[in-house]
Amino acid sequence: MNDPAPRPACSGFPWLVAASQLVGLAAVVVTGVWMGNYRGGFAWDGSVREFNVHPLCMVLGLVFLQGDAILVYRVFRNEAKRNVKMLHGSIHLLALVISIIGLVAVFEFHKVAKIPDMYSLHSWCGMATVVLFSVQWVMGLLFFVLPVASAWLRALYLPVHGFCGMMMLVMAIGTSLLGITEKLLYTIMPTYFKFTSEGVLANILGILLLCFGVLLCYLITREEYRRPPNPEEESLSIHFKTLTEGKSPTTP
Amino acid sequence: MNDPAPRPACSGFPWLVAASQLVGLAAVVVTGVWMGNYRGGFAWDGSVREFNVHPLCMVLGLVFLQGDAILVYRVFRNEAKRNVKMLHGSIHLLALVISIIGLVAVFEFHKVAKIPDMYSLHSWCGMATVVLFSVQWVMGLLFFVLPVASAWLRALYLPVHGFCGMMMLVMAIGTSLLGITEKLLYTIMPTYFKFTSEGVLANILGILLLCFGVLLCYLITREEYRRPPNPEEESLSIHFKTLTEGKSPTTP
Numbered sequence: 001m002n003d004p005a006p007r008p009a010c011s012g013f014p015w016l017v018a019a020s021q022l023v024g025l026a027a028v029v030v031t032g033v034w035m036g037n038y039r040g041g042f043a044w045d046g047s048v049r050e051f052n053v054h055p056l057c058m059v060l061g062l063v064f065l066q067g068d069a070i071l072v073y074r075v076f077r078n079e080a081k082r083n084v085k086m087l088h089g090s091i092h093l094l095a096l097v098i099s100i101i102g103l104v105a106v107f108e109f110h111k112v113a114k115i116p117d118m119y120s121l122h123s124w125c126g127m128a129t130v131v132l133f134s135v136q137w138v139m140g141l142l143f144f145v146l147p148v149a150s151a152w153l154r155a156l157y158l159p160v161h162g163f164c165g166m167m168m169l170v171m172a173i174g175t176s177l178l179g180i181t182e183k184l185l186y187t188i189m190p191t192y193f194k195f196t197s198e199g200v201l202a203n204i205l206g207i208l209l210l211c212f213g214v215l216l217c218y219l220i221t222r223e224e225y226r227r228p229p230n231p232e233e234e235s236l237s238i239h240f241k242t243l244t245e246g247k248s249p250t251t252p
Numbered sequence: 253m254n255d256p257a258p259r260p261a262c263s264g265f266p267w268l269v270a271a272s273q274l275v276g277l278a279a280v281v282v283t284g285v286w287m288g289n290y291r292g293g294f295a296w297d298g299s300v301r302e303f304n305v306h307p308l309c310m311v312l313g314l315v316f317l318q319g320d321a322i323l324v325y326r327v328f329r330n331e332a333k334r335n336v337k338m339l340h341g342s343i344h345l346l347a348l349v350i351s352i353i354g355l356v357a358v359f360e361f362h363k364v365a366k367i368p369d370m371y372s373l374h375s376w377c378g379m380a381t382v383v384l385f386s387v388q389w390v391m392g393l394l395f396f397v398l399p400v401a402s403a404w405l406r407a408l409y410l411p412v413h414g415f416c417g418m419m420m421l422v423m424a425i426g427t428s429l430l431g432i433t434e435k436l437l438y439t440i441m442p443t444y445f446k447f448t449s450e451g452v453l454a455n456i457l458g459i460l461l462l463c464f465g466v467l468l469c470y471l472i473t474r475e476e477y478r479r480p481p482n483p484e485e486e487s488l489s490i491h492f493k494t495l496t497e498g499k500s501p502t503t504p
Contacts, residue, residue: 119445121433121458163473167466174426174462181373181430185437193371206373210426214419221415221473 013225017075020215024064027208031059034205038198039187046112050105055179057102062129062172063209065095067216070165074219077227085144092137099130122178129171136164166220173213177206265477269327272467276316279460283311286457290450291439298364302357307431309354314381314424315461317347319468322417326471329479337396344389351382374430381423388416418472425465429458 035042035052042056043049069091076084110117118127143149143157180202184192192199219225287294287304294308295301321343328336362369370379395401395409432454436444444451471477 116445116447119447119451121429121436121455124455124459125429125462159475163470167469170422171462174429177373177377177426178429178433181433182437184373185434185441189437193368195368195371199371203373203376207376210377210423217419218415223411 011224013074013219016215016219017071020067020071020212020219023208023215024067024212027205027212028056028060028064030201030205030208031056034198034201038201044105046108048109048113051109053105054102054109055176055183057098057105058126058172058179059176059209061095061098061102062133063169063176063212065091065098066133066169066172067212069095070169070220071216073227074225077225081227081230089137089140089145092140096134096137099133103130120178120182122175122182125171125175125178129168129175132164132171133168136161136168162220166217169216170213173209176209180206263476265326265471268467268471269323272319272323272464272471275460275467276319276464279457279464280308280312280316282453282457282460283308286450286453290453296357298360300361300365303361305357306354306361307428307435309350309357310378310424310431311428311461313347313350313354314385315421315428315464317343317350318385318421318424319464321347322421322472323468325479326477329477333479333482341389341392341397344392348386348389351385355382372430372434374427374434377423377427377430381420381427384416384423385420388413388420414472418469421468422465425461428461432458 035056039052040049042052044053069088072084072087072091076087107117109115117123139157140161143154143161149157184199184202188196188198287308291304292301294304296305321340324336324339324343328339359369361367369375391409392413395406395413401409436451436454440448440450
């Protein structure tokens with residue numbers, strides 16, 4: 001019995017990354033088409049056209065860019081860790097800024113239209129996601145960029161940081177799906193069950209977001225796609241830590 | 253510098269499991285209270301009271317029981333693998349049966365009320381989850397209970413099986429949240445934004461389901477909570493495999 005068969009390292013990785021990018025970009029485009037073609041387009045005037053900025057920003061920032069910010073640790077797993085860390089933080093920051101623009105859009109629209117804020121499950125989940133996302137970004141900066149935390153505290157926090165990142169991506173996607181359902185029922189309830197083109201397009205957007213989430217989670221959790229441990233980097237990290245604590249690098 | 257500090261194995265595990273069970277049961281109870289007190293209770297007569305069986309069955313079967321079926325591998329990680337495997341499969345089967353009752357309830361209600369099926373994002377996601385869940389159960393039976401797959405094929409499939417299980421739990425929770433939003437907008441749209449008790453209760457149900465998902469995913473993915481490898485079980489498994497393939501157990 002020839003058991004077990006040898007497997008190539010990182011099998012299917014480039015195809016899965018390509019698929020995730022295609023699906024993620026398709027979700028952004030479909031959101032733009034839905035808001036642009038069916039809901040009157042975009043503006044920044046307090047009207048429903050300002051509301052339309054909200055879904056586009058959230059799908060682009062909190063889903064697509066958040067996903068890609070996580071993915072850089074897999075795609076550039078053989079590059080210098082410091083550079084990848086900076087790229088990770090920068091894309092997350094961009095995602096956060098775009099998400100905040102998206103939030104401002106919906107709150108301004110609510111204010112002009114005199115619609116109460118924060119009553120729906122979508123808004124509760126969405127606000128929790130954005131707040132936790134901001135906290136996670138600051139924690140990441142404190143723990144992994146600025147020399148604030150001790151080495152063992154960083155090691156303790158790293159898996160929690162990774163887990164929370166994945167959960168936030170899942171929450172962002174779940175919240176987007178809730179937003180799609182809310183928008184459809186508030187606008188086309190009398191015709192949604194007739195499989196109208198807008199309803200089907202929005203459902204397809206939901207499925208695209210779901211597929212993006214599944215692909216990303218698979219790429220993040222698969223052991224063989226992880227960044228290989230680099231003893232040189234580890235020793236450099238300890239060296240840096242020792243220096244910042246004012247001790248000789250040769251101290252064990 | 254005393255680095256790194258020793259950590260106790262499985263820190264916080266019993267508390268996290270207890271929290272997950274409390275939150276999960278609370279979600280089932282709140283679903284029952286919502287349907288029972290606000291939506292007219294339960295019956296099996298094709299009326300909206302038959303529809304009310306649907307959310308209760310899905311939250312109980314596809315969320316709570318599916319989650320617990322996964323969790324048995326962590327809670328009983330020191331018990332004999334064969335017994336745990338049987339428990340895992342049995343709870344999943346119970347979850348599947350309850351989910352199918354929940355599906356029959358909604359399809360029968362739709363038939364009597366002449367409401368079209370499968371038009372909403374909730375129904376698309378839900379049907380995908382139940383179909384994939386059934387396929388996953390059969391695949392689990394073929395790969396890990398019946399001696400169908402070779403040892404290396406089982407080893408190859410195991411992480412995919414685990415990943416798909418977690419994704420299905422997440423999909424079940426996401427679909428439940430979509431169902432909550434749909435139900436609220438179809439029934440209390442004119443008052444939902446006034447923070448009526450029904451709306452707030454249903455939102456809290458959504459948050460409970462979300463918390464159950466986060467707790468379960470943490471318990472499943474945390475490395476220190478995994479079942480420790482047991483060389484005796486591994487060798488028994490290979491022995492069994494060799495016997496079923498009609499070769500001598502001493503063959504490498």
